[in-house]
Structure formats: structure tokens, C-alpha cells
Amino acid sequence: MFKRILVANRGEIALRILRACRELGVETVAIFSEADRGAAYLELADEAICVGPAKAADSYLKIDRVISAAEIGNVQAIHPGYGFLAENAHFADVCRSCNIEFIGPSHLAMSLVGDKNAARRLAAESKVPTVPGSEGLVGSEAQAVSLAHELGFPVLIKAAAGGGGRGMRVALNDLALKSALQQAQAEAEAAFGNADIYLEKYVEHPRHVEVQVLADLDGNVVHLWERDCTMQRRHQKLIEESPAPHLDRKTRSAMCEAAVRLVKAVNYTNAGTVEFIVDPRGHFYFIELNARIQVEHPVTEMITGIDLIKAQIRVAAGEPLPFKQEDIRQDGAAIECRINAEDPGKNFRPSPGVIERMIIPGGLGVRFDSHVHAGYAVSPYYDSMIAKLIVHQPTRREAIDCMKRALAELRIEGVKTTVPLHQKILDHPAFSEGGVDTTFIERTWPS
Numbered sequence: 001m002f003k004r005i006l007v008a009n010r011g012e013i014a015l016r017i018l019r020a021c022r023e024l025g026v027e028t029v030a031i032f033s034e035a036d037r038g039a040a041y042l043e044l045a046d047e048a049i050c051v052g053p054a055k056a057a058d059s060y061l062k063i064d065r066v067i068s069a070a071e072i073g074n075v076q077a078i079h080p081g082y083g084f085l086a087e088n089a090h091f092a093d094v095c096r097s098c099n100i101e102f103i104g105p106s107h108l109a110m111s112l113v114g115d116k117n118a119a120r121r122l123a124a125e126s127k128v129p130t131v132p133g134s135e136g137l138v139g140s141e142a143q144a145v146s147l148a149h150e151l152g153f154p155v156l157i158k159a160a161a162g163g164g165g166r167g168m169r170v171a172l173n174d175l176a177l178k179s180a181l182q183q184a185q186a187e188a189e190a191a192f193g194n195a196d197i198y199l200e201k202y203v204e205h206p207r208h209v210e211v212q213v214l215a216d217l218d219g220n221v222v223h224l225w226e227r228d229c230t231m232q233r234r235h236q237k238l239i240e241e242s243p244a245p246h247l248d249r250k251t252r253s254a255m256c257e258a259a260v261r262l263v264k265a266v267n268y269t270n271a272g273t274v275e276f277i278v279d280p281r282g283h284f285y286f287i288e289l290n291a292r293i294q295v296e297h298p299v300t301e302m303i304t305g306i307d308l309i310k311a312q313i314r315v316a317a318g319e320p321l322p323f324k325q326e327d328i329r330q331d332g333a334a335i336e337c338r339i340n341a342e343d344p345g346k347n348f349r350p351s352p353g354v355i356e357r358m359i360i361p362g363g364l365g366v367r368f369d370s371h372v373h374a375g376y377a378v379s380p381y382y383d384s385m386i387a388k389l390i391v392h393q394p395t396r397r398e399a400i401d402c403m404k405r406a407l408a409e410l411r412i413e414g415v416k417t418t419v420p421l422h423q424k425i426l427d428h429p430a431f432s433e434g435g436v437d438t439t440f441i442e443r444t445w446p447s
């Protein structure tokens with residue numbers, strides 16, 4: 001096991017990793033920007049090193065500064081958390097060249113799955129269902145038009161370097177396709193420095209279901225079942241849960257087995273998430289492989305009883321997975337609400353400021369993952385997520401009731417939060433019934 005690791009992140013995920021390290025007996029070095037100086041969670045690290053000014057591009061994203069902190073802190077490994085440098089294959093490669101273990105997949109596996117078009121090809125080769133679409137990149141406008149006629153409109157243009165919904169465009173007809181192609185290419189070039197695009201049939205009214213996987217350095221790969229992340233707004237997930245409602249046993253098994261096949265095919269190691277969309281008929285299609293621990297990992301931890309952060313650290317240190325597929329349970333139902341400091345009355349504009357008063361819910365099956373507290377100043381510089389409220393109960397019905405109770409106990413005053421929206425969703429019959437698709441929020445509350 002590592003003696004000492006660097007936590008290359010901030011906020012709730014930095015705290016989550018610090019907690020796991022403490023339990024493992026691993027010493028920690030935290031990094032912080034000027035905006036996070038003095039944050040309470042930093043006191044839980046053995047050492048904390050400033051890496052620069054508030055702007056992430058000048059601190060948390062600056063590879064030379066993060067590596068310098070790792071050298072000064074004398075660590076053997078870096079945990080990147082999510083966001084920032086977590087899916088930066090170049091960073092993983094720099095860590096390797098500095099003899100620092102990157103707690104995540106190899107830079108090779110990461111750059112492979114970072115190319116969404118290559119990941120799609122590898123999925124198809126591994127008999128993982130993909131959405132009908134282009135075989136490889138789209139080379140010309142004429143090719144795109146003829147392919148769209150074969151597939152039938154609507155079609156979706158995706159950037160090879162994109163992901164998470166960035167750089168996607170729907171086209172409904174020939175004319176729209178031609179201009180969307182130009183726009184998508186220009187946008188992809190500007191955003192990712194790579195104009196490569198590919199085409200898929202647009203799957204309407206999909207549900208978003210993803211499979212958690214874990215792989216060690218000896219080639220053992222397991223899945224930890226699925227999470228349903230359909231309840232989202234503008235590609236920002238609001239609520240995640242496991243098991244996915246209305247997923248029959250055969251589809252669930254097929255999806256989880258497909259995820260494991262793909263992970264093996266790309267020699268992927270550590271924790272990862274294989275993302276699928278499920279159409280209204282229940283057919284599933286591979287979308288992308290996310291090479292990081294995800295925000296919503298706690299719902300999987302609750303139903304499996306497996307600490308995913310500890311597992312990541314252990315497999316990065318070369319330990320074999322301590323469980324087999326048949327040992328991994330899916331017990332009860334877990335739901336997570338992402339609580340953001342945003343103003344639902346002002347189009348979800350970030351609502352930074354000081355938290356004046358805060359009361360955290362508790363009780364059986366209630367988990368609250370957050371770095372904030374009364375007196376904490378929510379910074380305008382970073383993501384607006386300030387807490388995750390997670391519940392675990394024997395059934396989905398009980399989990400919903402428990403979440404409603406916990407949300408009613410929660411008090412956060414001084415900043416506006418998304419809690420009222422969560423309450424509206426939990427009270428909505430379509431959510432209780434479990435039958436929503438990714439367009440639910442925008443359709444139900446157009447403003």
C-alpha cells in the first residue's frame with residue numbers, strides 16, 4: 001500500500017478521498033487554491049500545499065504546479081477525483097514519467113476511451129451494442145447526407161473529442177444537417193483542438209443508465225451493477241439511483257456483461273463507468289466510457305457495500321480485487337440528490353455566498369457527503385455542487401419517502417439551492433412511477 005498520496009482536487013470529493021485514506025492508514029497531502037485557503041476539510045490532510053490563484057486554470061488544472069506539490073509533499077501516488085485533471089491522459093503520462101502512481105487507468109487506456117469514436121469502434125468489435133451510425137469519422141458533407149438518409153432523421157453529430165453532451169448537435173433534415181456539420185466541426189476545433197466528428201441515429205426519449213466497473217492490474221474485471229441518471233437538466237445530473245427502475249433482469253445482466261467485455265477489450269484498469277442509453281423499447285446502446293470515479297458513485301457504494309475510493313487506491317497500489325463477481329450484491333435501493341448552490345428562480349444561475357445556517361439530516365440509511373458548513377463561503381470560481389444527499393432503503397418506494405423526509409430536515413440558508421426542485425421531482429408521480437426520460441425536466445417545467 002502507498003505510504004502517502006496527494007489529493008489533486010477540492011470540495012466534497014477531496015474530503016471523500018481524505019476520509020478513505022485515513023481509514024486505510026495512508027497519509028495525505030491536500031492541494032488548495034487561494035480561494036480554498038483555510039477550508040475546514042484541509043485540516044483532515046496531513047499536509048496542505050497551495051497551488052495557485054482561485055482560477056482553476058492557474059491552480060487545480062496546472063500540471064506543473066500539481067506535480068510540484070506532489071514532489072514537495074513526497075507522495076507515491078495522486079488521486080485526481082473527478083473533473084479537473086481526472087481524464088487528462090497527458091497528466092497521467094506525466095505522473096508515470098515522474099514515478100508517481102496515477103490513481104486511475106493507464107494513460108494509454110485513457111486516451112483510447114477519450115476518443116469517443118475509437119471507443120465506439122472498440123465497443124462494436126466487442127459485441128457491445130452501439131447506436132446505428134457512421135463507421136468511423138465522417139469525412140465529407142456528402143457522406144454525412146447519404147448516411148443520414150440510410151439511418152433516417154433525426155441524426156446526432158458528435159465530436160470524437162467530446163463527451164458528456166459537449167459538442168453534440170441534432171439534425172432533422174438535409175439542410176439542417178449541412179449547417180450543423182459546419183457548426184459542430186468549428187465548435188469541436190475551438191473546444192478540443194480536434195474537429196473530428198461522427199454520426200449516430202438520434203435515439204429519442206432515452207433513459208441514461210451507466211454501469212460501474214472495477215478492474216485490477218492482474219486483468220480481473222467486475223461490474224458493480226448500474227445507476228440510472230436519467231433525471232438531468234442540460235446535461236447536469238440532478239438525481240441518480242440504483243437499481244435502475246423498469247430494467248428487466250435480462251437487460252440488466254446483458255448491459256453489465258457488455259460493460260465488462262468492453263473494459264477487458266481496452267485493457268482498462270481502476271474504476272470506470274460505461275454509459276448507455278436505453279430506448280423506450282428497452283434496447284440499450286453504448287455511448288461512452290468515463291475514465292474516472294463519478295460524482296454519483298455513492299449510490300453504488302450503498303447497494304453493494306463496497307467503498308469505491310478505497311478500491312481505487314488498492315488496485316492502483318497493485319492489490320488484486322478482493323471479491324469475485326458473484327460476491328457483489330445489489331441490496332435494496334439507493335438514491336442521490338446533488339445539491340447545488342444555484343437559484344432555481346433565476347434559471348439556475350450560481351448562487352455563491354456565505355452559508356448562514358445549516359442543519360444536516362440524519363437517521364437510518366441517510367448519508368450526507370459535503371465539505372460545507374455554517375459560515376462556509378461558497379466560491380463563485382468552481383462548480384456549484386455543495387453537497388450530495390444519499391439514502392439507502394430496502395425498496396425504491398421507501399428510498400423516495402426517506403429522501404423526502406431527509407430533504408425536509410435539511411436547512412441551508414444564505415445561498416439559494418436546488419433543494420426545492422428535488423422536492424418537486426420526488427413529489428411528481430412520473431418519478432415515483434420510474435418512467436421518465438432525459439427530457440422530463442424541460443418538458444415538465446419549461447421555465
Ligand code: MV4
Pocket residue numbers: 131156163164165166200201202203204206207208229230232235275277287288438
Ligand atoms: C445520444 C442521445 C440520443 N441518441 N446519442 C448526452 C450525453 C452524452 N454522454 C451522450 N448523450 C446523448 N447521446 C444518441 N445517438 C441522447 C443523449 C442525451 C442524453 C444522454 C444521457 C443523459 C442525458 C441526455 C440528455 C440529452 C441527450
